[in-house]
Amino acid sequence: MSDVLLSAQGLRLAFGGVKAADGIDLDVRRGEFLAIIGPNGAGKTTFINMTTGYLRPQAGIITYEGQAITGMAPRRIVARGIARSFQLPQLFTEHTVLENVALAIAAREGPWSPLAPLLRPRWREEAVDLLERFGLTSIAGARADALNEGARKLADIAMAVALKPRLLLMDEPTSGVAANEKMEVVETLARVLRAAQVTAVFVEHDMDVVERFADRVAVWSQGRIAALGPPAEVLSDPQVQRDVIGIERHAAA
Template identity: 80%
Template sequence: MTALLAARGLRLAFGGVKAADGVDLDVRAGEHLAIIGPNGAGKTTFINMVTGYLKPQAGEIAFEGRPILGLSPRRIVRLGIARSFQLPQLFTEHTVLQNAALAVASRGTFWSAIRPLLDGAHVAEASELLGRFGLSDLAGRRADALNEGARKLADIAMALALKPRLLLMDEPTSGVAASEKMAIVETLVRVLREAGVTAVFVEHDMDVVARFADRVAVWNQGRISALGPPATILEDPAVQRDVIGIRVREGADAAA
């Protein structure tokens, strides 16, 4: 089966730091793939390369079989790839509904005084989208008045307004209160599955990864050191030591 997204031999260094050191990865249509790894391992760099914000020094990236390296971020969005950021990218002085309507309107190619940016069709679609995310009650609230969990959902709703087939998310639960985290991810996963959107997400909370990922890719020093289902990857002693931070008692069981 042809991968929805295929990366081959990606290499990118910043001085002596290798952010991507021969990365090969296929993203399957319909899956939710988690990317985990220590800080500085190259996780966000991969997202930036796929979405056109960084260009690798070597390698190839194809989306639905089409090469996309060298294309602008805007062009890549038009092809069906969207992203959300670790820090939500909202127009803080506008309401949640206005933010969503602006995202809906941005899919168009012609704006004029004849068709205002926030016309009825844009607002109606934005309202329906916010309802799917459980944000209807917050539609009239300014974005800067939201808590972090709602800001994250609103940011991802704006990305989904672009009608992508692939959504890349950089730490969608960072800064979210622990009591809210699982409910927010449950909402997110439900909406993405209902929309048939494939997702790749960078995540540091292993409970979120174990519960919601179909596969896990482990990044370490610019390379993918392990790839597989959560039940296998999260029990790997090297992953527990290098990523999760569990101290493995080498030889302890043998000595017992």
């Protein structure tokens, strides 16, 4: 079995004169936590959108477990074992946390009618177990629109994990989360995902989170990968410190 789970080769995509992807080459290794950093507009979310089928590259190829998925519909990509979470949590706000996770399980299982029971015993049991792993048992009965941002992020990612992916892409998992909750949220994510043997790629602006949780860091700049390697090596690079970390820390101040 190859060590490479997902491979992007020569990805190019432009919006008018803006090059969102300008020859992206990247291999994602099985079991790793890969952080993507870079200034706004560098093409980070575009890469996630191309990988998950929301955008089709104008050139290049994406393979997953050795099979091409370039331009494949998002639903088919999910069925292959790739899930994602969004910068803004995609929750059904009128439903409880438990019902949201059960809805994700129902989507994984196949066509489901709103007239059929949602919290059927098997789905309820699986949803309860997943919420326990994420530390969300105490708010299982709360409506999603009543949650704070940290709980909303965890619930959103719990829904993605309910799809049983082997690869999870997260777009800014700590965005909007209170500073004193960020590490706890990411510690929970890392513990659950590593226990489930889920490979993770995450866009992140908090360098403390990146340094603590990433196995490798990829630096995006103007649609290109400007640096790639272990956190200690990449984050100490003078150019990265000047062009990326300085921007992020200024924005957080």
